[in-house]
Amino acid sequence: MGHPLRSLNTLRYLQAAQIVNRAVRTVDPLDVIPPAGAALLLPRAAVRPAEEGADRFDGRSFSFLNRRAPFCGDDRWHPAGADALWIYNLQYFRYIWGMAPADAQPLVADWIATNTAPRSAAWQPYPISLRVREWIEWLLAYGDAPEPFRHAMARSITQQTEALARQLEFHLMGNHLLENAITLCWAGLSFAGARANAWTVQGLTVLREQLQQQVLTDGVHDERSPMYQALLTEATLRLADVAKRSARVQAREIRELASSAGRAMLRSLERMVHPDGGYALLNDTAHGVAPSLASLQVRFGAPAEPSIRRGAWMLERAGYCGYDNGLGQYLVFDNGPIGPDHQPGHGHADTLSFELSHRNRRLITDTGVMTYNAGRIRQYDRSTAAHNTVEIDGRDQCELWGSFRCARRPSVSSGSAENHREGGVLAGSYRGPGRGVRSVSHTRQISVGPWLVSATDRIAAAGRHRATIRLHLAPGLRVRRADRGWAIEERDGRSVATLVSDALEWKESITAYHPEFGREIARTSLAAHTEFRDTLAAKWWLILK
Template sequence: MGGRFRDAPPMMEATARRAALAWPSVGGAPMRRKLARLRQMDLAEIAGRTRMEAAKWWDRVVPSGRRRRPAGTALDCRRRLEAFREAAPSHFFAGCTDARTPELLASRAPEATRELLAAADRVRAGRFDLLGYEALSFGDPIDWDLDPVSGRRAPLVHWSRLDPLDADRLGDSKVVWELNRHQWLVGLGQAYRTTGDERYAEAALAYVEHWLAANPPGRGINSASSLELAFRLIAWCWGLVLFRDSPALRPELFAWMQAAIEDHAAHVEKYLSVYFSPNTHLTGEALGLFYAGAVIPELPAARRWRERGAGILAEATARQVLPDGVYFEQSTCYQRYTVEILLHYLILCRRNGLAAPASLERRVQAMLDFLLAVRSPRGEAPSIGDADGGWLLPLAARRPGDLRGVCGTAAALYGRPDFAWAAGGAAPEILWLLGPAGLAAFESLRPAPPAAPPSRLFASGGYVVMRDGWGKDGHHLVFDVGPLGCPDSGGHGHADLLSVQCWAFGEPFLVDAGTGTYADEGWRTFFRSTAAHSTVMVDGESQARPAGPFAWQQRPRARLRRWVSTERLDFADADHDAYRRLPDPVRHRRRVLFVKPRFWVLLDDVEGADRHRVDLRFQFGAVQVTLGPETWARATAGARSLLVRPIATVPLLAAVREGSLHPREGWVSADYGQRQPAPAIVYSAEAPLPLSVVTLLMPVLDPTAPLPAVEPLARPDGRLVGLVLDGQPVALESEDVGFAGPPPASGAS
């Protein structure tokens, strides 16, 4: 569509820009940011946004009558339900309709089955585990507009009059939406299929019927995001299939739910996130359209929705997934989301006899290749960028970084032994999505670690992975040399340029602090700031300044200068331009050397002309940190430690910050809505630039072993180029990289 408008006369384009600016804008962003964004739009985007605002106005003036109890006789409703019962097994995921599923679940995953039933019982009792929160109560009957964490309730006005980011008025919309995704409906359906207990069906369908009655079409917070409508209709599709044989699914209720699915899909199609959030919002909405068209093919718009959803998924994936398999938002959580979306789409295509582009199959596998490369030695994806705590459809209880379900499903789908190795066994998701045949395909594989080298560069995404192998007790470091989030806004990216995360003996020592929440401005700002990451800060400034909760005032760039990987060492050299905005522009360059399998050395050069404050920050996870003599520090997890020893061209002041509120420092968030104090070491100096710091990171097993001897290695002009470890030089000059001596013996691994 863009090509039709690009050559429009300037007067026409200016008129359209004024029209777009005149439409009501949700969120109340400062006018200068709206004007700046408007200048970036081409005429196609302006026209699209204008049409969408006009549609919102029309919907307010002439509200839809859908989602009321559908017209038709009881006989019509009964016939529709009978037709659905007959057709569902051929259109839907095999495990939901195969009679062998309950027995196979009980024998292959007994613990997961017990967890499933316990969670379903909590939902029946009105207690919901959502995101990082447990046992939330929304009242009896449920108040579908309530955020029980803040106690705030969204008013039941037209959805376009609500700003989901206005936490002072509405509370945290994420919490409200998580309940209203109705993913608990799937858990109750799984419990019903597993046990045959009608109480699960009765509770689930009573909740849905109450929701339909309490949520008028187009009104309230639950209509304010097309993604949320898409996820809800997906859950309804699962619910209809899982409860299709239950007496609790009365023909009249079935017809009402089917009409609501049709209404949701129509809303999603009208308000696609083509311009607002063309990321997982758009792909999730596309999947919702495809679900509606594939699962209920008799709907008048079913074919159009299937084709529209498939087309968006193909186009968006080609744009969002980089050639090396990294998702463009620089977020492992949203990368996993995208893998889930594509797996559901591809499996539904196979079940419905529809062809899917081979490029999508390849991209799914490339995305998992990246997740396996950065995966921690103990099996979890590291937190990189934002993580909102959600899943496309939680078919088993999973921690935020748990990749076993997606890896197991992809292993069975593509016959990949390395994915099976990462799954660690037959995950329940395999059975629900692929049925007994998928389980058999998985169990026929011989799991094996990836054939790719453990240390790898992902050049398009900007990640360097250094690891000594694939063992559970291995050493592993991820070096971020990529951009700040996606090109549009960087909204889910963090100000983490040149940061590192580090595992020693399989334990997470240096971590990304996580996300915390989207709803509290102070915590939102902290968790995505440079202060929450293991990198260098200058003058107390984050590498980027927020322009709202999901945008940045500027998008600094990082550049990889060199990458070398051999059997004995890995070396990466990178810099970034984030601090060029300072009155005295500053450049940060970081070099990282891994002498396998013993230790890492970091060399940070901070270049400028004036006097600046420089903070070398290390954010730790749930470990104990103690400062030693000089600038030594020891982080301990059980009997295993990581030694930290920086040496600078000027004196350094060392401090441990943990759980500080003024300023916020020393916090981590394991899941959305959670935060825990965790130690951060800050090495500070205020001095004229240039300034260099060389840092040893050494895993050690023996906590009583003496500290190794460490001295700086410098050029004749005094600039640091490495260090001397137990008498052996370790050089990080790009022209002369290496460690000449034998592996150190000072209590090292």
């Protein structure tokens, strides 16, 4: 009964619309590519992305996710052996901005001629959503392309948008559905005609609803991934620019909705960035995918109401809090749920985990994400063991399965973040699901100052249990036993910190760090195992140099 029960515990969190839409998609898939509609692209200035990126194509092969594959043969747009995310990246066409126009045109023409199978990745709604907007803006940016090519490209855009309109991703919700709505509005505002107006109306209806649901009152996207939030920040603010240039009646509301949501997300992203400028690796976040905070701020202007960087901070609805002294010391603490109940697919079992930078250098890091393929690596990246928190009896805090599934999960309590003397005090707690034993209750308090970080974990669970506290160090750091605990050093021997604890025996191991898709780096981790009955109080100190 394990798997049927697990499935039931997964399904019970879904919204009715997700279940209904999944059934509809099964009996009524996109079997025929829609005919092209009126392809009159309205003239305006192009709205370019925040980062135009490097050329991913060398004329013979494409490189995505730290893997290069040849672009040749009948399956060149769906190469054998490439995983789904790699093929998605090939289909997005974000790379078109890094190509010379003379090189981009034959590639677009080849896509139009080759991708005629409606059930392929090319015609799935998420790749369509990302590709259509880039094609529209590229076509506007390069108005000197030959007229027959421009007409063919515009006609294909109308076909793709019509296909998108027929298969919005209500079965998934989350960032996928929001991207669908953004592109419907985008294309509707960019073309003339009745169908374009229909796309605008349909897109605005979904956009209005999903922005209200997905952008929390503290500005965080509800899937709680800085990477996806940065992508949505760029998408909404670009859409606002598109709407600004449109005379369509719905343009004003679209602009106001997109601008308000985009700027709220941009402001909250400030809190999820280390002093090195990169995002904290919270949930499904990897470097090299989303535009950086700095590039977003340059492209769209600094936030209208900049957050105060120094001191303790809290994004209450998201469950993120932390401390930033503005001088290179930064700590982010996760006391939030795995994600929205109905869509935890990009969430990890990481409650009460944290990341730490000191002197502008990452010191304690989460694991990141290497792949979305189901299997050992994906399971590890999402696991409690891959994060800087406490694992009880070798089980994850959440009942994770597949690539994106979660059955039972803990309930979190409101956290706190307060300034204290020269630092801050952060706290949070959760109560976990039973999973064969009585539910676990865990409370963590972290105190941070200029030269000291300390943590106290208090755990309650009836009976005998084994707790494992983990600290994953950033790559390039090593450890050695010292008189008072463990010395943490750079490779050249420079001292970074010393870990001491109260009656805990720490052990060193080498674990996997996945800062980018397709990339694994060995790092040093420290783990303390301790057995307890009913309750546990454990404390450790990180003395910073």
